[in-house]
Amino acid sequence: MRRHGGPRYPPVLLRLVLLAAAGGQGAPPCREQAVSAEAALELLPEEPLQGWKTIEWRVKLEAGSQSRILTAGKDEDVPSLMGPFAGRAVFQQQTLSLRISPVSPADSGVYRAEFEDASGTFTSVCFHVSVWEPIRQPHLEAHILHQEQGWCNLSLLCTVPGATNVSYSWSCSGDTLGPSEHQPRLRLQVPGDADPTICHCNASNPGSWGTASTDVAAACSPAAPGNSPSAP
Missing domain, CATH: 2.60.40.10 (Immunoglobulins)
Structure with a gap:
């Protein structure tokens, strides 16, 4: 009795089948x-x-x-x-x-x-x-939201003109910041008698990065011009 094996391909067709199988592995x-x-x-x-x-x-x-x-x-x-x-x-x-x-x-x-x-x-x-687009020098603004009973509620806004897909991170000296924030705006409560406290905004995209900083204790001082300092 004649046993039938798998399908028989002409040589050219067989070569095409092998190429297709190799291509299926993906580049x-x-x-x-x-x-x-x-x-x-x-x-x-x-x-x-x-x-x-x-x-x-x-x-x-x-x-x-x-x-x-x-x-x-x-x-x-x-x-x-x-x-x-x-x-x-x-x-x-x-x-x-x-x-x-x-x-x-x-x-x-x-x-x-x-x-x-x-x-x-x-x-x-x-x-x-x-x-x-490269991260240019970030622009950091501080605005006092409210001051009461020895505390200053402060808002920091970090912006990077012209850049896209920007990621933000913040860091502050001391224990002012707490959990890390990843938004362009940061809200803080600063004691009225706080020592100089520097907060840094770090802005980055996959191609470059930049940073800006400000002293939030000085920003809460009544003597601060306009109570909304900006630090490049």
Whole structure:
């Protein structure tokens, strides 16, 4: 009796099936890289391939456009760059890295380097790049809400003009603050006879950070100009 095995595929179809199975494993995830606008972005493969023959850097921007940044051969001169990265991007042949300076939020996207070796095998690495507006000097304002029976109720407001996705944290000398706060506004109760007490606002986003501070004891002093001091 003839036994029937699994399905028989023609050689070409079998190759397609194997490629599909390999593709189902998924590509390695992109490395996350955050950078501040106006700074320099350096994309460096962790382990440069020794036997590489050609390399191609490409980008898919968050705005939707895709473009080739450059194609370089191992034994060739580095080509001059055209398009939006002309004059800003430099390819380092020793490390196979790509350096772009300065960058802007419009440069956010997925950057991919594809290597080809002498046997025709391709290897790729990718970077998910996010470019953030830099954190400028935070602006810190103190306002007295109420004073009564030797206590001063104070409100601190920390703002960062022009920045997005800002996270806040506060710290104060002594035990004034208590549990850490993560909002741009902080409310405090300060004793009227308190020693100098410095509160710091720390503002950050994935690309940069900044800090500002003020003496809340001085802010509660009746002699404070307008009772609403501001300290950059």
